[in-house]
Amino acid sequence: MFKKLSLAIFMLLFSLQTFAQKKYEWKEASGNGYTYKYVTNDPMNARFYTLKNGLTVILSPTKKDPRIQAYVAVKAGSKTDPRTNTGLAHYLEHMVFKGTDKYGSLDWAKEKPELDKIDALYEQYNKTKDDAQRKAIYKKIDSVSGVASKFAIANEYDKMMASMGAQGTNAFTSFEQTVYTDDVPSSSLNKYLAVQGERFRNPILRIFHTELEAVYEEKNRSLDSDGSKVFETLFAQLFKNHNYGQQTTIGTVQDLKNPSLIEIRKYFHNYYVPNNMGVILSGDFDPDVVIAQVDKAFSYMQNKPVAKYTFTPEVAITSPVIKEITGPDAENLTIGYRLPGNKDKDVLIADLVGQVLTNGKAGLMDLNLVKKQKLLRASAQTFTLIDYGVLYISAAPTNGQSLEEVKSLVLGEIDNLKKGNFDQELITSIINNIKKNKIYESEKYDDRASSLMDAFTSELNWRDQVAYVNDLSKISKADIVAFANKYLGENYVAILKRKGESPASQKIEKPQITPVETNADKQSAFVKMVNEMPNNPSTPVFLDYNKDIQKSMLGKAEVLYVPNTDNQIFRLKYRYKIGSLNDLKQPLASQYLQFLGTDKMSAEDISKAFYKIACNFTIASGEEYTTVSIEGLQENFDAAVKLYEDLIQNVKADDVALKSLKERLAKARKDVKANKGAILQGLTSYALYGEKNKFNNVLSNSEMEATTSKELVDRIKNLNNYEQTVIYYGPASLKDLDSKLKIMHQVPANFAVATPEKVFKQTKQVKNKVLFTDYDMVQAETRWIRNTDQYDAKKNTVVKVFNNYFGGGMGSIVFQTIRESKALAYSTYGVYVQPQKKDQEYYMMSYVGSQADKFNDATTAMTELLTKMPDLAGNLNLAKTQVKKDIQTERITQDNIIFNYLAAKELGLNEDPRKNIYSSVDNIKMEDLKTFHDTNFSGKPYTYAIVASEKRVPMKDLEKLGEVKKISLEELFGY
Template sequence: MFKKFTLVLAALLISVQAFAQNQFQWKEASGNGYTYKYVTNDPMNARFYTLKNGLTVILSPTKKDPRIQAYVAVKAGSKTDPRTNTGLAHYLEHMLFKGTDKYGSLDWAKEKPQLDKIDALYEQYNKTKDADQRKAIYKKIDSVSGVASKFAIANEYDKMMTSMGAQGTNAFTSFEQTVYTDDVPSSSLDKYLAVQGERFRNPVLRIFHTELEAVYEEKNRSLDSDGSKVFETLFSELFKNHNYGQQTTIGTVEDLKNPSLVEIRKYFNNYYVPNNMGVILSGDFNPDEVIAKVDKAFSNMKFKEVPKYTFIPETPIAKPIIKEITGPDAENLTIGFRLPGNKDKDVLIADLVGQILTNGKAGLLDLNLVKKQKLLRASASTFTLIDYGILYLNAAPTNGQSLEEVKTLVLGEIDNLKKGNFDDDLITSIINNIKKGKIYESEKYGDRAGALMDAFTSELNWRDQVAYVNDLSKITKADIVSFANKYLGENYVAILKRKGESTQTVKIEKPQITPVETNAALQSDFVKMVANMPNSPSAPVFLDYNKDIQKAKLGKAEILYVPNKDNQIFRLKYRYKLGSLNDLKQPLASQYLQFLGTDKMSAEEISKAFYKIACSFDVSTGEEYTTVSIEGLQENFDKAVKLYEDLIQNVKADDAALKGLKERIAKSRKDVKANKGAILQGLTSYAIYGKNNKFNNVLSDSDLASVTSAELVNRIKNLNNYEQTVIYYGPVSIKDVENKLKNVHQIPAKFAVAAPAKVFNQTAQTKNQVLFTDYEMVQAETRWIRNTENYDPNKNTIIKVFNNYFGGGMGSIVFQTIRESKALAYSTYGVYMQPQKKDQEYYMMSYVGSQADKFNDATTAMNELLTTMPNLPVNLDLARIQVRKDIQTERITEDKIIFNYLAAQQLGLTEDPRKKIYDSVDKINMQDLKNFHETHFSGKPYTYAIVASEKKVPLKDMEKLGEVKKISLEELFGY
């Protein structure tokens, strides 16, 4: 009997194991004459096709939104750049937006001879060393480029994509991928494919020297980034042989100064071949129909062998390599351990190691260093590429700490990992949270396409990605410890980023460029053909706040409810009408809570408890509201809510935790003063509201020092006494939500009255003024600010159209003029900003980020556009089309419905504002735009917010713009 039972049990185990192994398998199927592969139990339902010419096509249909995220991906990046032409893959990416012989050109027969001359001149320029000769050659390049541009049409790609309703049109290059991205309406897929098929057929490298100047600008931005310097130094030390470390994606200054169009074309011909490319689509479509369309669009491409990248294997690192970087940003530590490439069996364990070290809630760094406030912040992650990977750790010191002390603390947690000093059930908790993450990933068509694209360019087996969670669950604690001891020894590179004057002295100087023609009012025949292709646009779907949101009462609080019909995720929020404008200590109380426990559980134990059930909570305070967010799997709703409510009701003060928090804040305040982005944000707020503004409405250092634990705990415990709204999105009914909450979330019989909110009125610009803060940087960043008038819902349509036309995207007037024609900036825009409340004012915010030596030209160019707006009817048509198509295909779903409703309430609206915009957009004409521009912007005074180096942008240049007021960091930040 015993023997028989044992045999049955053994057979059952074998059956279970076989099922686990077989539930994720490659299968083959056919449809519409095409054979494809798929993985069983794939939540993304992805189909993998290989066309006759070798092109990979990956299709993941989902009907939730009438849109498609589209990628054309090339398995080539900076790794395969020639050593003599670094940065080549990246600036080829830029040139793939310039058109072909069929679009982007007014007269190809006349344009081509000029482009041939430019090719030859660049080859001559590339080989010439004498500075005077180089200037003479560049002058010829500039002259011939001006002639060639008369036969070119700039931005035709962007305009075509805009006309079909595309969003997010862009591209990016990394070590092993160059990816072209568009999000298009499903009804425009035929147009999109027609454009892509043509785009990669025969790209023409026109308007090259102004685009190369944009790449120069991008390079100079990286020279201003301490983070970029740290990243590049880390990789160069980890990889002494491999191109991961020996050349950067953006390239060297020297190579950027000496481009070769011949080498660019060679690179395109080598790597932009169908068997090295993939078309990845996810969204609302029929895959059987779409595969035939993709095949036809790319049928002109021919299979070609791709050069294989080879490298000398890296020598093991025998002892720690320590490097120092200095720059204006706050100090921090970065550590990298070299790992195997992404095909190695240990990579799966590496991913888990990164999560054990830090997962934001219950990792070793999270609990032992951040939660205990031994460090300001700390994180770890795996960065895995095809040939090698990195375990990447980053940490920042708290007040009074040295970077050497930070390194000791971080490496101490590596030692804990190697000794197995972590909870046995942490792996299970991580896997549960990854499962939740996978649910989120498969929800949205954009996320699906992104995951499939990354797997393609990384040459990963999709079966392994589908089986990822299942395979992770087989890893044991012993596997983790063994991995850590194998890979994480004294073989690391540490970069100590210290605060100080940057040692970077090299920058790319401004060449003399004559603005080129953009011929923005004209269209090629190809563009007209695409525009005339038939399509059936989706009908817009507007929200009905009375039908799309269910409402109930929980005592005196209102419940706003939208059901989740897709999965078992819930999101619960308590939204209290109490913010920093009522009480500056409330944000501090919200921060303090994360470091507190109760009489039964410590702060660390609470974090672990939430993480174990794949749930999380967060408390944040904004200007007007404090919001408690609890999310996770519905099966653990009761546990998660009870954990939070128990914490709030039984929270215990901790003076040591408050002391640590104050030190963290002191360090954060010191760090943020070294951040140029924060400085520009502060100057912007100063320009909008004046000296005392929302940005510097914070506790002073002395007020912060005097805050006690008792008063913060009192705020935490009293939070639930204030007026509140309960927001729920999840799979159970509104009645169930009401029943579940009424016993654990106690609503008072009468809400407490918050202190009156502090009011900040926007200032009127009566004269041109410059607000300037000095910062050591290569670039100069300038914003134009002008407050105008109170919110008016009747102006929603004209504002939408104006922003699209004037400065809201790559096809706008601002972008075409300042970047495309004049090559004065990498990033530029001009947008009329809508207020959040009906009693607030609109304001204009324009921006140019340029090289310091282009400051005068760049600011002059923007001022000219703000004074006189070009009249381009074709662009107006595109602006109207973009507004209309965006509304046709936008689907506001999930709890976004509730937040849309709440935002409308703030503006005094009772219905979805998009309906009126949609009904009136075609009535906007050029005279309307001209009147709008003249009324609000032309000839009007502005406040300029400028962050730049006084050494590179003299005060006398700023004084040309207006009266200069130099703002100290203390005045800007309020401490």
């Protein structure tokens, strides 16, 4: 076995040397009258154009899917916010969705005077200090905003994008970037570019005070997040001068309370200029055609100088800075070291340093702390920005361990790094794995676009990104040790996040807002023009399970096979028909395996062996299946599979490892009970299935503690005796795969019979009930849960259309009403969830996350929508169009073909379910949706799952919704 492993490593090294011999140079070419630059041997085939006005256009064509990931990126973010108006870049990002003078307005001539009044009122509001006077002015703002909204059309941008089949429409703001993102069908690119050109011409700050309230909600969510507090505190201590630490992206409460529309427009005119912006596209298109289209759409933009951000250099940290934070989430440690910016020569080494510390498998902290179970978890990564970087280390204690002990262990591994206590071959292994990840990165159009966009906003040379693996291979162990000793001394900041009551935070009070008009059934002339633009929609491609999947038998196990014709990556899975519903100790056995070795190899040896050959294996037990996944480069298929099979056949019990695992799981259980997201999920499961449900179907603490090594090792060794399916996606032929697996993977003559699955039946809601768990937070998280009927494939189409129409996106009724019109929540939705098996039931899950003082209004608003659904014919047409376009451009490929087939089988289907949806979607009428809504939701009882602070949401408010039951954490989690 070791000889074979050595051969595999040799093959990887040979491959890496071949990779390193390539030349990476900037070249120039032209097409269709446009000159562009490109980097030789770039797997993404990216073209870099600079238009006459300075706009950067980056095009990376790939024909696999008839879609395009599109970004419009601005090299400006919170770093360049004025000190007097923090959060401004983020404000502006929200407002760019509100339209221009051409769309988003019913009558611009009438709307503009009202918006001008609002501008003036906000300036007056900002200069006024007296609370009573400020409230009076805000009342005027609210009143005039109501008048202005009569001439506005909310969400026209979202509706335009939906009508052309866009997905993932959104935006994000960070330190140095504001990025607008859409994933559009190739056939709609002309429409997309027409809209983007108009979108950035003259953004109008309409429906401002309700959108500002959404930003308030976003701020309050951050005030509830211990993770956000840790991050902000760390950066504030690392950067005493620079805006990385002195300003947050979302801004201060004080600045949020005093916005200036004049300052927002000034920011737009200063930074949203072509020489500071980029259009990045990757997908199915002809770059010679597309560059002319982009030029036409954005040629009106005029180049202007952009002021460079300047700062006073940071003073060196000469001794550790220790800060403590308390909050309801689980305790953890965060350590940060300040590093140079991304242009520094040492940055390449910094990336390797992060990987040497943790790479998920064979880093110093992986092997010495996590694999040996000295910590619950640990990670290290470089966070590199233009002016500075940070080595960001995070760790969590195991049972009975203090944060001070965690810090000592982490710093011990930093010390090992500085002393060079790691093998040279670890660097080679890291580079091989990065090489594999680069293959993954270039596979998908959206990953390509993301990498190119990040490089653009970070002002990185793309040649260096293409040559990344080659350049990394030149770094020696001595370079890494020198770097560690240079930058990683007593100059760190440590944040000790302790569990406890959050200190009182400056909360943003709820203003009085009168719901504004959304004119959801109206349409501007510009939108009509865009909708009428010609396009040739793609023809849908449906799966044929009999043709798209090849099958064979490995003994009694079925083999499902799809070839990889793109590269040398393989993914092999053994899918065993046993899970937690059969045996609660099976998931524990799967977890235990990662800490075990054989008589010849320790658990650490096995991790290093897999990592050396750029392969990986995982084992995970779900409710019904336990799945072993092995992936990597095909040239190392034999070595990887034999490593795994040898481990399973010769696994050796380790009582010390099990004792440590139990301690870690005990701490993980304690920690998860402090996580509000997990609490809400537990309440949801309680609402679906009752007191005993899938969420708390776990081993009790005493059962877990009593479990022996022998019990778990027996389960590991017996796993291969159960009914199984072999799934393979890779470059080998099915014949070659079968011949290899017949030797390496022994399937039993007869499968063992698993213990019958435990059955959980969904409950019937007969009256309104409230399941409530108290949590120290500013927000209130509320879900409406209602089980309905058993799965019926005939309902697939109406369910799909209803979700798009009612509450599945930003153009939906729920979002428009609760967020856009009433400003009651940052996040809200309402979806009818399809079961995964034919004998299970659908259920409705609606959600509102709001400030606690908006709880009554928010719950009333959602209940009204569940009681009476608005009738908007235009929105229905939009919902149907989106369903069709999604199917037209969706390409299910790779091993997703197999998983789609398996999912269809669970529902009793023998063909691609999209086929019937596509052929019947045009037949859905409004009366169908109304009947569907009335039958399943209107006037029906619900179970409310609510996580909130009982200090902020009074019991009397909960009782208005239904019979209240307070659920303890022990009831919820089952331990």
